[in-house]
Amino acid sequence: MKTLQRSAGVAFVTLAAFGAQAAEVQVAVAANFAVPLERISVGFSAATGHTLKVAAGSTGKFYSQIIGGAPFEVLIAADDETPKKLITEGHAVAGSNFTYAIGKLVLWSAKPDFVDGQGAVLGSARFAHLAIANPKVAPYGAAGLQVIKARGLSEALAPKLVTGESIAQAFQFVSTGNADLGFVALSQVAVPGKPAVGSYWLVPQELYGEIRQDAVLLKPGADNPAAKALLAYLKSPAAQEVIRAFGYGIGM
Amino acid sequence: MTPEDWSAVRLTAQLAALTTLLLLIVGTPIGWWLARTRSRFKPLVASLVTMPLVLPPSVMGFYLLLLLGPQGPVGQLTQALGLGRLPFSFAGLVVASVLYSMPFVVQPLQQAFEAIPERTLEAAATLRAGPWDRFFSVVLPLARPGFLTASVLGFAHTVGEFGVVLMIGGNIPGVTRVLSVAIYGHVEALEFEAAHRLAAGMVVFAMVVLVALYMLSRPTGRAAQAAR
Numbered sequence: 001m002k003t004l005q006r007s008a009g010v011a012f013v014t015l016a017a018f019g020a021q022a023a024e025v026q027v028a029v030a031a032n033f034a035v036p037l038e039r040i041s042v043g044f045s046a047a048t049g050h051t052l053k054v055a056a057g058s059t060g061k062f063y064s065q066i067i068g069g070a071p072f073e074v075l076i077a078a079d080d081e082t083p084k085k086l087i088t089e090g091h092a093v094a095g096s097n098f099t100y101a102i103g104k105l106v107l108w109s110a111k112p113d114f115v116d117g118q119g120a121v122l123g124s125a126r127f128a129h130l131a132i133a134n135p136k137v138a139p140y141g142a143a144g145l146q147v148i149k150a151r152g153l154s155e156a157l158a159p160k161l162v163t164g165e166s167i168a169q170a171f172q173f174v175s176t177g178n179a180d181l182g183f184v185a186l187s188q189v190a191v192p193g194k195p196a197v198g199s200y201w202l203v204p205q206e207l208y209g210e211i212r213q214d215a216v217l218l219k220p221g222a223d224n225p226a227a228k229a230l231l232a233y234l235k236s237p238a239a240q241e242v243i244r245a246f247g248y249g250i251g252m
Numbered sequence: 253m254t255p256e257d258w259s260a261v262r263l264t265a266q267l268a269a270l271t272t273l274l275l276l277i278v279g280t281p282i283g284w285w286l287a288r289t290r291s292r293f294k295p296l297v298a299s300l301v302t303m304p305l306v307l308p309p310s311v312m313g314f315y316l317l318l319l320l321g322p323q324g325p326v327g328q329l330t331q332a333l334g335l336g337r338l339p340f341s342f343a344g345l346v347v348a349s350v351l352y353s354m355p356f357v358v359q360p361l362q363q364a365f366e367a368i369p370e371r372t373l374e375a376a377a378t379l380r381a382g383p384w385d386r387f388f389s390v391v392l393p394l395a396r397p398g399f400l401t402a403s404v405l406g407f408a409h410t411v412g413e414f415g416v417v418l419m420i421g422g423n424i425p426g427v428t429r430v431l432s433v434a435i436y437g438h439v440e441a442l443e444f445e446a447a448h449r450l451a452a453g454m455v456v457f458a459m460v461v462l463v464a465l466y467m468l469s470r471p472t473g474r475a476a477q478a479a480r
Binding site: 058060061063064128129131134136137159161162163164165169172173176177178179 | 422436
């Protein structure tokens with residue numbers, strides 16, 4: 001089984017090497033960073049001439065796809081564990097991982113004045129559904145659970161939790177009003193120039209483990225100069241300006 | 253199998269059974285009308301019924317989320333009636349499944365009804381059988397294989413539903429976490445053992461259902477010939 005997986009991986013890599021154009025990078029990006037990456041890619045393409053092919057989803061899902069031989073060249077994750085694990089397991093280039101952003105969790109509702117500045121609404125009976133991303137695969141979902149636990153509401157809220165497969169689906173549940181509120185990323189509600197409507201509580205850092213978001217060069221991209229250029233560009237002042245504008249902290 | 257997995261099995265069976273029952277009730281008049289009508293609206297109605305076969309589940313999930321949501325017309329109606337909101341509820345899954353599995357029930361029924369010759373019904377009418385009598389003592393027995401196929405396909409297809417449930421279900425254990433979603437969750441979390449247990453069960457289930465269907469539907473030809 002292992003050998004089968006490995007040879008499937010090799011086949012994918014070979015395919016990618018023959019099929020990919022030099023100036024293109026296959027990027028897997030955590031859903032919370034999809035929109036910032038879109039903005040960053042404009043500057044990146046202008047500066048380097050390279051283009052990005054982006055797939056957005058949950059970090060955990062990308063992990064299973066990558067170990068299954070997916071031809072992604074760069075992973076822009078929502079945690080620092082997954083890139084480390086990929087390096088240990090030989091799917092990513094050692095030493096290429098770095099923290100490009102520190103994620104901020106918010107409790108958001110599409111309704112104005114619904115979420116108060118202390119998040120007291122969490123303990124109230126004023127809502128039927130609270131959306132979170134699947135905690136097993138999405139770091140922001142896990143962080144949301146930690147906040148609920150810290151508030152001692154795990155049991156009270158369990159029947160009200162609706163789980164999205166990624167933070168993007170959690171966001172979509174709240175934005176359509178089907179969930180009254182939900183834990184999402186600050187970057188999703190504080191989009192520069194296009195802030196989401198409603199009300200939110202910026203969850204204090206002490207209520208959840210720091211969300212260090214790392215990027216890493218994956219094995220299929222090891223020889224692609226454009227993939228390396230993207231990682232370098234993520235550390236540039238131009239990219240960091242965009243990252244900060246979306247409300248992230250800078251990790252370096 | 254964990255208790256949560258069993259609850260997914262139970263929930264899926266309940267959803268499929270209720271959906272099939274409702275579809276037989278709703279689908280019989282629709283199938284009958286489609287089989288007998290000469291209305292110029294027939295192509296339109298037939299297309300509407302068949303649409304879920306063609307549309308990606310993501311399209312249905314997306315529009316259901318908007319329609320059933322608090323801003324959507326259906327959502328406002330259900331709230332005004334005091335029924336609450338349908339997404340993330342078992343009732344919501346039933347509504348979605350009825351729409352989604354509709355062609356799998358209506359089409360076999362329609363075909364079975366179409367196969368009943370007009371003169372058989374006329375003969376019954378000359379024997380003073382009223383419309384209801386004709387339906388229950390002539391149409392139903394003749395269309396029995398059609399009802400069987402419709403029930404099996406409706407049930408099986410609802411069990412196999414995934415995309416729509418994923419989009420409007422919210423993955424709540426015991427409420428909306430059906431088998432397909434539970435398997436997806438296990439695979440996503442790399443719990444392959446747990447995924448195998450459920451997935452292999454689904455493969456066996458599908459095989460048994462289809463073999464049973466083909467074995468049961470074989471005599472249909474003979475029965476139909478005997479009827480003529």
